[in-house]
Amino acid sequence: MMLKDLNLVFILGAVLAxxxxxxxxxxxxxxxxxxxxxxxx
Incomplete structure (x- = not known):
């Protein structure tokens, strides 16, 4: 998994939260x- 993907997941997760x-x-x-x-x- 790319670091960019992890950052994207974190951003989407934070927004969702x-x-x-x-x-x-x-x-x-x-x-x-x-x-x-x-x-x-």
Whole structure:
């Protein structure tokens, strides 16, 4: 996965979390990104 794709996913996820207003959604996205970042590295 390209770093650009991860950034895009993060941006879309952040926008979605803000739109929904659900903290759990943002937390879940951050956890998934953290796991992906760990796997990539």
């Amino acid at each position: 803000i739109f929904v207003g659900d903290v759990q959604v943002l937390t879940g996205i951050l956890i998934v990104l953290g796991i992906l970042n760990f796997v990539v590295k």
